[in-house]
Amino acid sequence: MHDFKYVGGQLFCESVSVEGLARKFGTPLYVYSQKTLTDHFHKLDRAMAGVPHRICFAVKSNGNVSILRVLANLGGGFDIVSAGELGRVLAAGGNPANCVFAGAGKTEAEIEFALEQGVYSFNVESVPELDRIHRIAGRRKKIAPVAMRINPDVEAFTHSKITTGTHENKFGIPLEDVEAVYARAAKMKNLRLRGVQMHIGSQLTRVSPFEKAVRKVLPMVRRLAETYELEFFSIGGGLGIVYQPALASGQEEWWRLPGARDILTPQKYAASLLPLLQPLGLNILLEPGRFISGNAGVLIARVEYVKKTARKTFVIVDAAMNDLIRPAFYDAYHEIVPVRRRTGATLKADVVGGICESGDYFCKDRRIAQIREGDCLALLSAGAYGFVMASNYNARPLPAEVLVNGRKFALARRRQVVEEIWSGETIVPWLK
Numbered sequence: 001m002h003d004f005k006y007v008g009g010q011l012f013c014e015s016v017s018v019e020g021l022a023r024k025f026g027t028p029l030y031v032y033s034q035k036t037l038t039d040h041f042h043k044l045d046r047a048m049a050g051v052p053h054r055i056c057f058a059v060k061s062n063g064n065v066s067i068l069r070v071l072a073n074l075g076g077g078f079d080i081v082s083a084g085e086l087g088r089v090l091a092a093g094g095n096p097a098n099c100v101f102a103g104a105g106k107t108e109a110e111i112e113f114a115l116e117q118g119v120y121s122f123n124v125e126s127v128p129e130l131d132r133i134h135r136i137a138g139r140r141k142k143i144a145p146v147a148m149r150i151n152p153d154v155e156a157f158t159h160s161k162i163t164t165g166t167h168e169n170k171f172g173i174p175l176e177d178v179e180a181v182y183a184r185a186a187k188m189k190n191l192r193l194r195g196v197q198m199h200i201g202s203q204l205t206r207v208s209p210f211e212k213a214v215r216k217v218l219p220m221v222r223r224l225a226e227t228y229e230l231e232f233f234s235i236g237g238g239l240g241i242v243y244q245p246a247l248a249s250g251q252e253e254w255w256r257l258p259g260a261r262d263i264l265t266p267q268k269y270a271a272s273l274l275p276l277l278q279p280l281g282l283n284i285l286l287e288p289g290r291f292i293s294g295n296a297g298v299l300i301a302r303v304e305y306v307k308k309t310a311r312k313t314f315v316i317v318d319a320a321m322n323d324l325i326r327p328a329f330y331d332a333y334h335e336i337v338p339v340r341r342r343t344g345a346t347l348k349a350d351v352v353g354g355i356c357e358s359g360d361y362f363c364k365d366r367r368i369a370q371i372r373e374g375d376c377l378a379l380l381s382a383g384a385y386g387f388v389m390a391s392n393y394n395a396r397p398l399p400a401e402v403l404v405n406g407r408k409f410a411l412a413r414r415r416q417v418v419e420e421i422w423s424g425e426t427i428v429p430w431l432k
């Protein structure tokens with residue numbers, strides 16, 4: 001599942017000691033495994049082999065240019081949501097012709113940039129956006145390739161903040177309006193109708209919502225594909241991952257744990273979707289982010305203090321909610337394991353950062369392994385929506401990122417220098 005494991009009581013990323021990386025590059029530190037990224041890409045790619053397809057990695061989950069380069073080298077395309085993300089793909093050497101541009105709020109400047117670069121498709125989320133793309137394409141004397149994002153109104157059974165495919169959400173065009181929007185778009189001479197898209201949510205741990213959504217839109221997709229000679233159907237991203245591999249308890253054979261059989265695997269995903277997709281004869285696009293990058297990264301933090309009160313133990317670390325916001329924002333679970341295992345009793349603790357907010361915690365009242373001040377902890381499954389959601393809150397510099405490949409390792413992003421945080425600010429003239 002991933003390439004972070006203990007060798008002689010020490011956590012390794014592939015063949016590299018994580019403690020060595022922490023010593024060399026400092027903490028907080030994101031560490032990524034190239035092998036895990038590659039394995040996950042291949043697993044999904046192989047599972048979907050029964051249909052012509054392209055995996056468009058969701059850049060929003062991890063935009064580091066080295067990570068994007070790994071995926072571009074594997075033949076992946078990209079799902080982007082801003083001109084900035086397209087810029088990242090270009091900086092990584094990725095091909096814009098393999099990019100799909102999503103997002104409900106594309107600005108004029110972003111549409112112009114994406115059109116100039118020649119993205120594969122604009123995934124359109126509203127009629128005003130469609131009109132805007134058409135206007136800009138006309139002005140630029142170009143043909144813009146488009147696909148409508150269908151909102152199928154299907155419950156995804158995931159966290160409310162990451163459900164996207166119901167009519168309560170701002171995303172996509174309601175199912176009942178889609179055909180009219182295609183008819184309207186077909187009359188616009190600077191547009192080319194290239195495909196159809198949907199995405200119902202993120203961190204889905206069951207296959208049924210995917211299957212339900214595909215079944216629901218299938219007759220319409222078939223009609224649209226025939227009428228407008230579409231090329232592709234994008235079924236979005238959203239494949240969930242295991243956040244509790246029980247490394248902490250020493251149970252490395254996580255797949256033997258109760259409940260492990262329910263895990264959504266690419267095989268299960270493909271087994272339920274391929275029979276529905278095959279007859280379409282369309283190129284199938286996938287937009288996974290978390291499935292590929294999530295378990296390929298960890299965040300390393302050093303223990304600053306172990307603070308014991310009459311009621312609680314707080315393990316205060318040098319990473320905080322500004323480095324990894326998922327626990328604070330979604331109450332997300334991230335496994336927390338020691339980088340070097342110690343003998344001795346486990347302790348029940350809150351692992352927290354140093355930010356002045358009560359929401360700044362990584363876990364609460366959790367049994368964790370024996371640790372001391374100065375030890376390093378690894379927050380697992382931090383490769384997706386980790387660094388990308390980091391901020392400078394409390395004037396804390398962005399952490400460094402390291403990529404590991406076998407025995408090789410290198411900085412993929414240096415630690416931000418603290419002065420860089422305010423380098424764009426000025427004292428306004430009347431205050432000088």
Ligand code: LLP
Binds near residue numbers: 199201203
């Ligand atoms: N395609 C579209 C149109 C999306 O909106 C998303 C994610 C994806 C693909 C990729 O989804 P994935 O395969 O990674 O589940 N920050 C949240 C997740 C937000 C997901 C937003 N959209 C988190 O930390 O859980």
